[in-house]
Amino acid sequence: MRVVSLANLVLLSVTICCSLTETLSNGSSPNIIIMLMDDMGWGDLGVLGQPSKETPNLDAMAAQGMLLTNFYTANPLCSPSRAALLTGRLPVRNGFYTTNAHARNAYTPQEIVGGISKDEILLPEMLKKKGYVSKIVGKWHLGHRPQYLPLEHGFDEWFGSPNCHFGPYNGSVRPNIPVYNNSEMIGRYFEDFKIDLRTGESNLTQMYLMEGIDFIRRQSDAKQPFFLYWAADATHAPVYASKSFLGKSQRGRYGDAVMELDYSVGQILSLLQGLGIEKNTFVFFTSDNGAALISTPHEGGSNGPFLCGKQTTFEGGMREPAIAWWPGHIKDGTVSLQPANVMDLFTTSLVLAGISPPDDRTLDGIDLTAVLLNGSHKLHNSRPIFFYRGNEMMAVRLGQYKAHYWTWSNSWEEFQHGVNFCPGQEVPGVTTHDQKEHTLQPLIFHLGQDPGEKYPLSVLTKEYQEVLRNISAVVQQHQKTLVPGMPQLNMCDLAVMNWAPPGCEKLGKCLKPPKSAPWKCLWPH
């Protein structure tokens, strides 16, 4: 009995059935579906430890595909994270950041002037080269002024809205957020697309599901490769679910929303199987940032064992649930520990489609096909993950180690007014309320042994010195060659809000904007 077979130790099964070359050599570019959730946390999936196990479809998706437990977003906030996914580039490169103050999160509220630059190349633009038809369903969040909208940046179809579903507004000081069908608005939230803030009832997820299903059916019938970017937002406060799901979960409205999204994922995967196109469709499920703990317990999710949440560069702010599904290509029931990033979906999708990624710019996303299709681990220790807040690199992960160069949860002032991104969590010297600089001596954590970032390595150890040497080299290289993009999230103006979106005339829903009076947006955290 002393000689133990190691066969059972192999956590990550390696499939040899289908090399990338084989996959690509059959000539057909697979359909691509990216399902991006809004503020859903790592710990919200049953398969990742949510105690009441309310995601049977996602758990089954993981059992039929690959679960990536070290998968990250590119920013702890929605807009920059989404811009990174679609460009394959860090927000500091693609312009989705602010320089108004040091290390501030920024996004695209209605008053934002900027948006995604025409100089950026988005995934659907690239996919056109192989004849892909692309649709975004749900939240766009890369700018709401006409030049920034999805159909101006490679998408062929859109059903959804440019901003968060905040409201209702009375239309005098602030307009309600429009809902678009392709390039024209078809109504506004709260007016034409109901969200009942009292009960949490809304049929939006059902509409998004229907739109996704309709698109898949049409493209399948037309035998044309497609890219569906399914960006539902029911788990972003104000959280909503349709009547059939309200009250169904053990954890209130938030869990109900998760159950409806889980149901929708199940419906989409079933449809692919029903249409017989599942072996030709690569599906990836993830979220845009960590759960918004500030909205817990009623409208926020769970980051499992990780520290803090949305808005922070701790693991809870940026480690995401991630499942890759592609029957016949990705081996079922596999787990990958590969540190990976939402930006990798850009590069990986292009490689799967047989398209060379752009070579005229720096890409931060890497090709994950070796990991997904062959279970390769060769990238495991060499690939850094960067954690930015605004234009400041707060932290970097290399292999199992994460080094914090700056720590900040939020300001004392905000904190004392009840704004808490780390409720019930406090790690002295780590969850700081001053912007604390550690650039000369970063706080380093071993995320395998300490996923909750509670025990910095002692700087006196050989381990610390060795890790710091390796990480410093990577950071120096990164910073030396970094060319920041033009910041898009600096200026605000009430005149640019959704007063009169394209199509408003037909609906009689145009509102009169105030006079332009731009100011430098205030980003408090």
Add this chain to the structure above:
Amino acid sequence: MRVVSLANLVLLSVTICCSLTETLSNGSSPNIIIMLMDDMGWGDLGVLGQPSKETPNLDAMAAQGMLLTNFYTANPLCSPSRAALLTGRLPVRNGFYTTNAHARNAYTPQEIVGGISKDEILLPEMLKKKGYVSKIVGKWHLGHRPQYLPLEHGFDEWFGSPNCHFGPYNGSVRPNIPVYNNSEMIGRYFEDFKIDLRTGESNLTQMYLMEGIDFIRRQSDAKQPFFLYWAADATHAPVYASKSFLGKSQRGRYGDAVMELDYSVGQILSLLQGLGIEKNTFVFFTSDNGAALISTPHEGGSNGPFLCGKQTTFEGGMREPAIAWWPGHIKDGTVSLQPANVMDLFTTSLVLAGISPPDDRTLDGIDLTAVLLNGSHKLHNSRPIFFYRGNEMMAVRLGQYKAHYWTWSNSWEEFQHGVNFCPGQEVPGVTTHDQKEHTLQPLIFHLGQDPGEKYPLSVLTKEYQEVLRNISAVVQQHQKTLVPGMPQLNMCDLAVMNWAPPGCEKLGKCLKPPKSAPWKCLWPH
């Protein structure tokens, strides 16, 4: 699309293939295996969200059986929890508590005078009525003086030790802990059974596995029903693993130990299948208390999203991983949200064996067969879970609600000296360092919405008032009828340590005890 099929919502599949009556009417009493881990936390299993997913065998066990996500131990410490499992009674009834100070955890170190009373009836004693042969492999922890040992309390065989594997001791002030084979010691830890504290290497889990396998084989050959209580302790500090497993996990020695235990579970289940007795063997996997966060990050585990750990009556101290496995009887891939308890294993095992539970005493364990075999939920909201520390009822769970009547993590004095049972966690007014009484107005949490116990319900709400009314009735009934047992964990004496255990003469390993000088044991937390 508005009409959503609810079929996908059914998280808990209900099996109708085999009612309890059918199961029992075939006449054969199933074998029973209870695998009890030591200090393993809820969040240590892949299926419960451990990020590096190092338990493929346990995850498969859950996929083939039922995962119980609301399963509790009876005490946040090892000895009382184990006494409760084997008697089906709360420690305050079976004597495994102290009255030396208010609300103190107590256990069975070497100097403890007491142990399991002869008035208690243990599970193996009951199982004898149907001809079961019982073996304990691993840690006993119900007292080490001769009258308290396993073979005096119904077990037919034992391989393991009476206390924790602390040491090494030099034998003058304190003897090393003995390892027993049945009723005689066969050596001592560190002397004859090596644990290398520097490297963490020890072959003990392999020995425990071999002992379990050998017993199962023998009983299977003899066609005699058996009860195997497999109580491995590799995840209790000092944590250990054998050479083949050291360095294999992402989280150091603790993860290595988990991987070896997971491997062992896999071997045992495979053996049952290989022998063709899996359909006649009920297997249950759980742990004795929450992960010991005081031993993190190197020698402690994870309680996932729950608050604090071992020693506390927060969820992290007492919610346990739990998997029931019985092919052909328990439907595969099911999840039960039924609040259940380690004491239920006593009652449930007896019912499965076709034996009436003792009717001359109060039992706290209930019969879970309806939940396990039929997926019944009827108990869901009526069954309380009590959280004791010593003889104080600190908290009670009823349905989704948990009411704290007392809160205490540990004393300020200990805390200021670095003893921290809630590292990185601090919930003001909840993780208190004074023993804080809330008996007139308990802190109430909704564990579905707030599993981390961070947001007490407002006492002004109707919800609070209603819940309090229900819980108060249950608490009053409980306290009115409670007859505490004689406390066994009050007195200590250096003379009772393992100086000269039975069998020491043959080995030349008897040591001379000092003169008896009993004192009231000091239980600091």
